[in-house]
Structures are given as structure tokens and as C-alpha cells.
Amino acid sequence: MNPLLEETDYISSNHQQLQSLKVFEVFYYLLNMSKKQSKYGGSSSDPKQKHTICMVSDFFYPNMGGVEMHIWCLGQCLIQRGHKVIVVTHCYEGRQGIRYMTNGLKVYYLPLMVFHDQVIFPTLYAFFPLFRNILIREQITIVHGHQSISSLTNECILYARTMGYRTCYTDHSLFGFADIASININKALTATLSDIDHVICVSHTCRENLSLRAAIHPSMVSAIPNAVDCTKFIPDPSKRYPTNTINIVLLSRLVYRKGIDLLVKVIPLVCSKVNNVHFIIGGDGPKKLLLEEMREQYSLHDRIELLGAVPHHKVRDVLVRAHIFLNCSLTEAFCIALLEAASCGLFVVSTKAVSYTHLRAHETGRNL
Secondary structure (H helix, E strand, O other): OOHHHHHHHHHHOOHHHHHHHOHHHHHHHHHOOOOOEEOOOEEOOOOOOOOEEEEEOOOOOOOOOHHHHHHHHHHHHHHHOOOEEEEEEEOEOOEOEEEEOHHHOEEEEEOOOEEEOOEEOOOOOOOHHHHHHHHHHHOOOEEEEEOOOOHHHHHHHHHHHHOOOEEEEEEOOOOOOOOHHHHHHHHHHHHHHHHOOEEEEOOHHHHHHHHHHOOOOHHHEEEOOOOOOHHHOOOOHHHOOOOOOEEEEEEOOOOHHHOHHHHHHHHHHHHHHOOOEEEEEEOOOOOHHHHHHHHHHOOOOOOEEEEEOOOHHHHHHHHOOOOEEEEOOOOOOOOHHHHHHHHOOOEEEEOOOHHHHHOEOOOOOOEO
């Protein structure tokens, strides 16, 4: 099968989510266009003008995650409104050059060296000529970067402002102030966002966190929460499997920030106290080995199910198998998986991550 057609078929399965996922972000995105003339991309003073928008991030398809789905869904919404959208990211194994996705979304997979966790090695200004060529060729009017740990995002925002383009940035994560990694990221972000036109955060906690980390005035930052299409996540108790057990599901990237080290300690304790509990764990990452070792050490092969990476269009099929959704994240700006689980009728058990206090159950008015 043609891999491009296979890719399009896969992405099309989520097409109906677009109306509810990012309408508010798109609306705000277009209303905040400034009246300043861009040297290369033309004027963006007319709010009804059709724009050509360049999304930039190290994280995009075929890698799967919240940022990747956010970029794709936002791009599809903008295309539906008549704008042109391109995505600039680094190359992945077997995926280089230019690819076209659903509705003509154009993706540049560029020959940049990955340094760690899908983030490219900083190039300083070595990437500037190629990025400038893309902006001029595509007649870009707005550059929109995603995720603070993305070297590609930070560099391209600086390049775009150097050329006089209007820039927007969306932050998806929370970071601290004391550890070495956070200090370095915060310092880089302070420089990157010093001349930004506007910043979007996915929760109010994320907005407060970013304003402090990057020394940005709060008036420059807006909180636009993520959302899910509840018609795609409908409860179905008949799908629960295995039967006669209490099924607990966890879907996330298997990395330290998602609390996998905590999960490895919790599962044996729960299994020792509850005889009919069954864990369903979906996701992939460097911490998967810890789960496999724990399952082997405590002989829990029949009670722990490791699914590996789960495509987004199959997430609902996994969720409806369970009674309880477990989230162990140490920090979380906005957990979309939590909303998806609640929409599927699952009880939600989560660590007390700060931003979850903004999520409220409609029926009871209580915090999730």
C-alpha cells in the first residue's frame, strides 16, 4: 500500500473531532493578527484575510502525543476556514522531504539531526537559510511555534522575528524553577519570547507558570484549554474485558514526567491487596523496561497487559475496556487523556497535579 495513502486514511479517522477541538483557539488566533506590515509575508491587518501559517515543532506525526495531535487538529481547523497551513519539523526514519496529509496539509520533514527525545541538536543560525527559503517560497504570514523544549521552535521564532514575520507560541507543559534543566529551558525561553506577538497556554496554571518562567507580562498570554469531541468517546460497558475483574487503564508516554517510577511501585501493592484487579497499560517510551522488569519480578504476567504504542483512533477502544482510568503524572499542563476517559464513563484517579483543579465535572460541580 502507498504509505502516503495509508497515512491519510489513518488521520482521516479523527476528522470529525475538528469542530469541537480547536475552534476557540482558531478564533482567537485570527483575531490577534496585528496591523504591522511583514517584510516578506505581506500585511495581516485585515481579520478576514486568508493567511498562510507555518506551524513549527520538533514533535509531529509519525510521533504520537498531545502536542502532535494538537498541531494536526489546529492545522485542519485553519484549513477548513480557508487558510493555508504548512508544518515544519525534522525528518523521521523513512520520512524525509515534503509530504501531504489530509486536506492538503503540507509537511516539511527537514534533514536535521535529532539530539535527544525527538529534539534536534541546536543549530544556532545554520538552519536560518533553509527556513528563510521555506517562508519566502510559501509566502508565510504567521509563524506558530509549539512546545518550549523544542529547539526547532525556539530557533524558528527567532528567525521569523528577525525577518519581520508575526509570531505566535503555544506552551503545552509545566516546568520548575530550581533544577538545572528547567533553568536552562527558562533562560532560552526568555530570549525566544522577548519579541513574541502573542502566547497561548493550554490551562490557567500553565499561563501563570509560563509568565513567571519567561518573564512575560500576563496580558501577552492567553489560556485556551484543550477539548475532546465527546461523540467520539461514548461509554460502552459491554466492551469491558477481561470480565469479572476490576480493570484499570493507563494511557501515556512511558517517561519519568508521567510518573512511571511511581506506577512501578503502586501496581505490586494494589495487586497484593486486590485479587481481581487487572492493569491495561498503553504507551511506549524509555520507562517501558521498568514495567517489564516489575511484571517479571512479581510474576504478574496475567494481571498486567502492556499494549505498547496505541494509535489515537484506537484510544476509545482501549478506554471502554476499563472501569478506572489511572494517571500518575508528576506535572501536567492539561491532560487530554483524562477528559477522554471521563467522556467514556470511567472513574478517574489522578495524582494531585496542580492544573487538574481547573477541570470540573459538569454534573456534580466537584473537582475531578
